[in-house]
Amino acid sequence: MKPPPTDAYSLILEAIDVGIFKPGDRLVESDLAERFGVSRTPIREALQRLETQSMLTRDGRSLIVSSLDYNQLAELYVVRAELEGLAAELAARHATPEEVRVLRDMVEDDRALLGKPVELARANRRFHKQIHLASHNRFLVQQLDLVHRSMALLATTSLAAVGRDEDALREHDAIVAGIEAHDSAGAAQALRDHISKAFVTRLKLDSGEVKSTV
CATH class of the missing domain: 1.10.10.10 (Winged helix-like DNA-binding domain superfamily/Winged helix DNA-binding domain)
Incomplete structure (x- = not known):
């Protein structure tokens, strides 16, 4: 820690x-x-x-x-999906066996946090940061740090939506599987899909279509 x-x-x-x-x-x-x-x-x-x-x-x-309006939120998620996808793509190429092991352990350990959205959100940030680092591209890491800093302006986590936590961990599992298999295209797509689903969930939370657990 x-x-x-x-x-x-x-x-x-x-x-x-x-x-x-x-x-x-x-x-x-x-x-x-x-x-x-x-x-x-x-x-x-x-x-x-x-x-x-x-x-x-x-x-x-x-x-x-500060707060983000609807357009700023959409723009942020577009950039995040592309940069995170690139990080997963590079991690599939360059991550060491030890880095992959850490990612796999994170997914397994985070199962104990299901139903605890605040704690899981912190773990989620650590998981994504580990992928950024595993890309072994310092300039990409810097840009993703800026994106994730802006994510702090969101008042709630999408992981607070009912059922989202289990789905997110399954998506994390798929991302790590792609990185483990050195499937750069598959890992990138899995991460982009993960961000897209998180964005959809956030929009539903904001509209009141789905309930929050916090």
Whole structure:
């Protein structure tokens, strides 16, 4: 397990990522300094950095956590599907046996998290990050980090939809199977299909067509 972040920027970003701060929440410099036990100067610098990255939006003199509108959400998922698919394709070519073993173990271990959408969402991020790293392409990893940072602006996880967790793990299993078999085209398609199904689920959640467990 990775150690918790210590710098102000990472602390605030992590809090957004895990849903402590949600889209629309107002971030107050003094409150953040007290919460994280740091001085206001690094908090101020972190807020400025997050604003330039569009993670925060100015509302008068205040900063609030940004939200994504329908078009931004669709654009994000299009880019994510293509970049994640490329990562799976490259992982099928370049992943070491040890990296494949880690991915396989992740799928098996995550079965214990069925019915726990918040915990499973964290595990899901680790799983996707491992595929990114297994691509052995640092520039692709950097771009996917930007995409996943924007994913933190979604107020809920699609894994909270009733039944989505089991489907997602089956899809993860298919992705790893493609990587294990060095089937670059199959792994890429499996991951693109996985992202597409997650997007459909999110749209249904937002419309109220499916129920959330959180």
